[in-house]
Amino acid sequence: MTAAIVDVQDLSVIFGDFYAVRDVTFRVAPGEIFGFLGANGAGKTTTIRVLCGLLPGSRGRVVIDGEEFVRGRENIIKQKVGYMSQRFTLYDGLSVKENFDFAASLRGLTRDEYLASRERLLEFIGFDKNLNTVVKNLPGGIKQEVALCVALLHNPKIVFLDEPTAGVAPVARDRFWKLIKDLAAAGKTVFVTTHYMDEAENCNRIALMRAGELIAVDSPANLKRRTFGDGLYNFTPRRSGVVLRMGGDMEICEPYGLHWHVKFRNGVDAAAAVKKYRNDFEIEKIPPSLEDVFIRLVEGQNR
Numbered sequence: 001m002t003a004a005i006v007d008v009q010d011l012s013v014i015f016g017d018f019y020a021v022r023d024v025t026f027r028v029a030p031g032e033i034f035g036f037l038g039a040n041g042a043g044k045t046t047t048i049r050v051l052c053g054l055l056p057g058s059r060g061r062v063v064i065d066g067e068e069f070v071r072g073r074e075n076i077i078k079q080k081v082g083y084m085s086q087r088f089t090l091y092d093g094l095s096v097k098e099n100f101d102f103a104a105s106l107r108g109l110t111r112d113e114y115l116a117s118r119e120r121l122l123e124f125i126g127f128d129k130n131l132n133t134v135v136k137n138l139p140g141g142i143k144q145e146v147a148l149c150v151a152l153l154h155n156p157k158i159v160f161l162d163e164p165t166a167g168v169a170p171v172a173r174d175r176f177w178k179l180i181k182d183l184a185a186a187g188k189t190v191f192v193t194t195h196y197m198d199e200a201e202n203c204n205r206i207a208l209m210r211a212g213e214l215i216a217v218d219s220p221a222n223l224k225r226r227t228f229g230d231g232l233y234n235f236t237p238r239r240s241g242v243v244l245r246m247g248g249d250m251e252i253c254e255p256y257g258l259h260w261h262v263k264f265r266n267g268v269d270a271a272a273a274v275k276k277y278r279n280d281f282e283i284e285k286i287p288p289s290l291e292d293v294f295i296r297l298v299e300g301q302n303r
């Protein structure tokens, strides 16, 4: 990896005696779209808050764009990052303009810097409403786009987006992801969490978190290859009443509606195995989805 822009080593965040984040290590390259996935409570938001300089880690080392996070120097980190929080993005009762004004004053931008940046960002998202529109009257997708602009107002190199598309309609989610890709193409590093597996496919790399720990960090393609090496097979019964039972040659046998998804054990000759089941099932090799991967990885850890 070229010099990492985010470098996290053995980070732990402990509340009382509870490890919200435990020994987490990863690096993110400049211009990368880095996805953070995991169930509620996995520790994603806590990690992001540390990386944004909002919360000190209990142990470990965090370096953001060459600056180590040390107490008292949080402002240097805050300057380098933009943050769109999961809970709070914009003041609903204020207008779009007032939200921008407020962010600009917090960031200490000069009036010229502010206005130039705002204009550039509103053009970037294709904002076609009145700036005096009160935020609560904006459609959900547009509100999130405006919140993204507010997070980018001081032109940070890295932007942390915590579930930016949660509850947003599918078309608006696609629009938002187009913006994320444009940002990365322009050299920004985008760190994003999502619960939508289809969105995660757009990330260059994904970190999967579970109960405070990182259980995998890799590209979507590599995660699939690692998890389903010799491939995943879709079994469709040829007659009604035919049921597939987990065979000794199978490692995975998951029901999917009227089908089953099967992974044969390592070392099993897949072609021969397919032949064995062919009388009762139509069998085709299928590309695993990230959903398949995550069910597998998270369940695998529970054994």
Ligand SMILES: Nc1ncnc2c1ncn2[C@@H]1O[C@H](COP(=O)(O)OP(=O)(O)O)[C@@H](O)[C@H]1O
Pocket (backbone or CB within 6 Å): 015, 019, 020, 038, 039, 040, 041, 042, 043, 044, 045, 046, 047
């Ligand atoms: N300030 C805090 N004090 C105590 N526990 C916390 C605090 N912040 C988060 N937690 C706990 O840490 C765990 C991880 O939370 P969080 O980082 O928000 O997870 P995620 O974003 O993956 O849903 C949760 O169990 C949460 O309740």
Ligand SMILES: [Mg+2]
Pocket (backbone or CB within 6 Å): 044, 045, 046, 086, 162
């Ligand atoms: Mg969260």
